[in-house]
Amino acid sequence: SSKIGYNDSTIVALWYSWLYGHKDAKELCLKTLVLDEGARLSLVSSLYGGGRPEYAQQYKELLNNLLRFESKDFGERLDLIFVNIDQILTDSKDLENVVDQYVNTSNVLYSKFQFMKFVERQISVRPQKCVEWMSKIISRIKTFNDYYAIGKWIDLLMSAYNSIREYNRDDFYIEKTMDIFDSVLKNSQTRPMLRSHMNKLDECGG
Numbered sequence: 001s002s003k004i005g006y007n008d009s010t011i012v013a014l015w016y017s018w019l020y021g022h023k024d025a026k027e028l029c030l031k032t033l034v035l036d037e038g039a040r041l042s043l044v045s046s047l048y049g050g051g052r053p054e055y056a057q058q059y060k061e062l063l064n065n066l067l068r069f070e071s072k073d074f075g076e077r078l079d080l081i082f083v084n085i086d087q088i089l090t091d092s093k094d095l096e097n098v099v100d101q102y103v104n105t106s107n108v109l110y111s112k113f114q115f116m117k118f119v120e121r122q123i124s125v126r127p128q129k130c131v132e133w134m135s136k137i138i139s140r141i142k143t144f145n146d147y148y149a150i151g152k153w154i155d156l157l158m159s160a161y162n163s164i165r166e167y168n169r170d171d172f173y174i175e176k177t178m179d180i181f182d183s184v185l186k187n188s189q190t191r192p193m194l195r196s197h198m199n200k201l202d203e204c205g206g
Helices: 008-019 023-035 037-047 053-066 072-083 092-103 106-110 113-122 127-140 147-168 171-186 191-203
Strands: none
Touching (some): 008 053, 023 037, 023 053, 053 092, 072 106, 092 106, 092 127, 106 127, 113 127, 113 147, 127 171, 171 191
16 A cells, blocks of 8 residues: 555656666655555556666666565566566577566466467577576466466466577476476376377477
8 A cells, every 4th residue: 555645656756767867766666666566566567668778777676676575466566567677678688687687476377378478589588597487487386276377377487498408408407497387297287288288399399
């Protein structure tokens, strides 16, 4: 619940003022985000599809602050930042650090299509890192009632595995990926789904 009473337009205005170099706006923006969950939700929504690489430093700092907060509503909204985060944080280390931080929060449990699409885009660029991220995600999932989500993660994990096996030939990550598949097989809820995917691969000559 809001403790300050800022409306949606106020937090967005503070963010834009920060982007354009107003130091007082940065301090007030970050303070507001600490105290007001409504402001956090509004600001994340406003980030959807926007942003440019020249503001990468501000985005990185903003996201590092936002990722300290965790809740179902916030996690679902935070999924939106992955629409084009790789077009804003063009430095590989910056991008990886933000995603590393993200997958270590419970917010990742409420991620939906945009984060999945982001990981799918990254498999051809950094398949080993994608395996690390998916390992964290799958290990965090306690119940597998979202069958589309777990099925999609299995598909993406297989895609990363194939990429590593074909192009990188990194034995450590090939083994790590197989360990993740093994953990999914040991879960009675996900075992039939993984077997179904394996059967599809066999049918395709995979």
